[in-house]
Amino acid sequence: MSAASPKDTNVPLTLRPVHRSFAVGKSRPGKDVGQMSDILVRRSVRPAEAAEILGVCRDTVYVLMRSGALFSKRIGRARLIPLDAIEAFLSTPDEAA
Numbered sequence: 001m002s003a004a005s006p007k008d009t010n011v012p013l014t015l016r017p018v019h020r021s022f023a024v025g026k027s028r029p030g031k032d033v034g035q036m037s038d039i040l041v042r043r044s045v046r047p048a049e050a051a052e053i054l055g056v057c058r059d060t061v062y063v064l065m066r067s068g069a070l071f072s073k074r075i076g077r078a079r080l081i082p083l084d085a086i087e088a089f090l091s092t093p094d095e096a097a
Contacts, residue, residue, distance in 0.1 A: 044073070044080040053086060064089070 047065070051058045061081075064070035071085035 042083075044082045045086075047072075047079055047081065050081045050086060054090075 045053065047061045048058050050070075051061045054061065061070065065072045065079070065081070070081065070089050072079050072081045074080075
């Protein structure tokens with residue numbers, strides 16, 4: 001069975017590809033990020049954004065959080081990593097093997 005294009009009207013909605021508009025770095029509908037960013041300065045990032053900052057994959061960030069090497073704060077279902085925690089993690093010396 002091949003994937004149907006969204007223009008196919010004969011294909012049920014459940015078989016059409018899902019549109020991913022809430023990717024990392026994109027704003028959600030109804031929020032004017034330009035005005036908000038002037039007022040608020042972000043002090044924390046999500047694990048996917050932290051992975052980009054650190055240059056590792058997202059799973060590695062979760063391993064670091066689980067081990068306690070990278071501090072994170074859980075708010076509801078969201079996991080936030082303060083930018084200070086990333087700076088502290090990067091400033092710690094490597095352990096000798």
